[in-house]
Amino acid sequence: MSIGVIAKLTIKEGCNQAFEEKFAQLAASVRANEPGNNFYSLHKSRTDNLSYVVLEEYVDEAALAAHGKSDYFRTLGAELGPNMAGAPDVEYFDGI
Numbered sequence: 001m002s003i004g005v006i007a008k009l010t011i012k013e014g015c016n017q018a019f020e021e022k023f024a025q026l027a028a029s030v031r032a033n034e035p036g037n038n039f040y041s042l043h044k045s046r047t048d049n050l051s052y053v054v055l056e057e058y059v060d061e062a063a064l065a066a067h068g069k070s071d072y073f074r075t076l077g078a079e080l081g082p083n084m085a086g087a088p089d090v091e092y093f094d095g096i
Contacts, residue, residue, distance in 0.1 A: 002059055002095030003057070003060065003061065003063075004057050004095060005090060005092055006056075006093070007054040008088060009051070010051055011050050011085055012084065015083035018083055029076065035063075036066060036067075038058065039057050050085065
């Protein structure tokens with residue numbers, strides 16, 4: 001069963017460009033190295049310049065676990081941290 005993930009992120013004022021550039025590096029690594037990832041996409045709110053969501057889908061729990069354990073996720077995720085206004089709000093969904 002596929003697993004969908006929606007991560008809601010709020011960034012600090014003035015950090016949009018740095019955040020988007022670092023996220024682009026992370027997304028490229030995910031796409032290149034995770035065959036169990038169907039999509040990994042960043043979207044910015046039309047009404048709040050500091051609000052983003054990451055839409056993700058994995059083929060199964062093992063693929064989701066591999067994503068979270070990858071070196072590039074840990075490294076680039078940590079590098080995104082200084083741009084964040086707080087912890088992400090992450091919700092998981094089961095495919096139907």
